[in-house]
Amino acid sequence: MKSYKSTITAVKYPLIVFSIAISLRSITEILALPYPIGYDVINYYLPSLVNFDNHWTSASNQFPLYLVLLHTITSVLQIHPRIVISASVVLIFGLFSLVIYSIARNIFHLSSFQSIFVSIFVIFQVSLLRTSWDLHKDLLGLTITLFCLSYVSRFPNISKRIMFAILPLSIISVLSDRMIGFLLSSVLIIYSLIKRERQIAIIAIATSIIFVAALIANFDIIRNNIIIGNVENETIQQPYTALNLVILFLLMSGILVPTGVIGVMKSRNIILKIPLIISLLGSFSWVVFPNTSAFLPDRWIIIFSIFLSIFSGYGFVTLIENKHIMISNKKLRNYLVVLIPFIFLGTVFATSPNNSYLNMYGAFHAYIGHYGPLTMQYNSISLPESESLLSLIEWMNDNVSSQIVLMGSKHVRGWMELELDNRTFLYSDDITDLFKSNKYDEFYLLSRNSESFQLQNFSSNLSFNNSDFSLYHLKRVEVE
Structure with missing residues (x-):
């Protein structure tokens, strides 16, 4: 006992x-x-x-x-x-x-x-x-x-x-x-x-x-x-x-x-x-x-x-x-x-x-902020941003040709691999670096609404946006 x-x-x-x-x-x-x-x-x-x-x-x-x-x-x-x-x-x-x-x-x-x-x-x-x-x-x-x-x-x-x-x-x-x-x-x-x-x-x-x-x-x-x-x-x-x-x-x-x-x-x-x-x-x-x-x-x-x-x-x-x-x-x-x-x-x-x-x-x-999250309720982006990103990816899967390349931040690469259907996603620490080495005449650019970029030699049309993200359709413009 x-x-x-x-x-x-x-x-x-x-x-x-x-x-x-x-x-x-x-x-x-x-x-x-x-x-x-x-x-x-x-x-x-x-x-x-x-x-x-x-x-x-x-x-x-x-x-x-x-x-x-x-x-x-x-x-x-x-x-x-x-x-x-x-x-x-x-x-x-x-x-x-x-x-x-x-x-x-x-x-x-x-x-x-x-x-x-x-x-x-x-x-x-x-x-x-x-x-x-x-x-x-x-x-x-x-x-x-x-x-x-x-x-x-x-x-x-x-x-x-x-x-x-x-x-x-x-x-x-x-x-x-x-x-x-x-x-x-x-x-x-x-x-x-x-x-x-x-x-x-x-x-x-x-x-x-x-x-x-x-x-x-x-x-x-x-x-x-x-x-x-x-x-x-x-x-x-x-x-x-x-x-x-x-x-x-x-x-x-x-x-x-x-x-x-x-x-x-x-x-x-x-x-x-x-x-x-x-x-x-x-x-x-x-x-x-x-x-x-x-x-x-x-x-x-x-x-x-x-x-x-x-x-x-x-x-x-x-x-x-x-x-x-x-x-x-x-x-x-x-x-x-x-x-x-x-x-x-x-x-x-x-x-x-x-x-x-x-x-x-x-x-x-x-x-x-570079070393970790301010809260554990976060992945590579905040949870509300996760919802917004999935909404954007769903729109792309339904409306964008699978032949067109998507470019964006490295922080969302996992989301893209898991949710983006049969499309190429190129990412970098600095998106502007992608522009400099870009060999594509036409592509989509994913960005946070708070971000801005210098888009030289490209025409830009806003294809989709929500509270957190925007998706731009870019085409190269020939410079005479």
């Missing part, structure tokens, strides 16, 4: 955390229906799964493990890719919350109640929610990475079954995403040098070898990304300025720093401090390599914020338990006073419309 009760108790609290995480992420998806959310969802995952054979050549060079997993589920279960993508990220988000609960219990040695607090504190962080918005590979890699690190830190006091499971899980993590692979490999190597445990060294070496092999296999695409990241292109490099990145860092982590420092100082276990330091260095890579996107400092800023939030949650627990935060004589109220503002910020980010006045990040859109 005691064993049964202890089992129920052991399951009950993680189940509470899991349920909250699943509910939060599910509601975010449901509110957006019938449209998907996530930039990479509409421009990468959905097109790649719907037309898997056509995309495999390019996708296979981009750490495709997660995409292959989604494709396998879609093919075996005969479920629409949209459902598989949404259900998968909701499940991973829930599993991430369980890993945070486990870390709070086993690394920070907190009570069940305190661990629930830390878990809820972390899952409502904007940095984590932003990652779950479209960086699904990152979220999977981070979830597995944190799980592995939480058990590696307890070597040799773990079962052989867990020990043998860590290596394949570590390999899955490093094959999920390049940045997470680098992070986990680096942490394992550094930790093995510190602890000098044979089992940890074996896992570190094996994981690093697999990661290096994956890098070699994906070398061409990585090299191209670095070249693009370093090219003197104003459209690409303009967002990666010191001011923009500092503002992003402060918005993601500024409020977490004081209690995060306390959490780091109070924690005796060093294993989570290593990825915290590595991601911090990555966040400020722009100091050494300014004005380049090659090292993705914005992504490192988000990863750093996630790790910092774990320590920050622990720091808040320490302050409350030591009565340094004492709004009330009841600890529950003190925990709620800390938690409610973060729940509010996370909920607003997850559920509010793109132009909501409640969203504090809107005031900084000019600085951080």
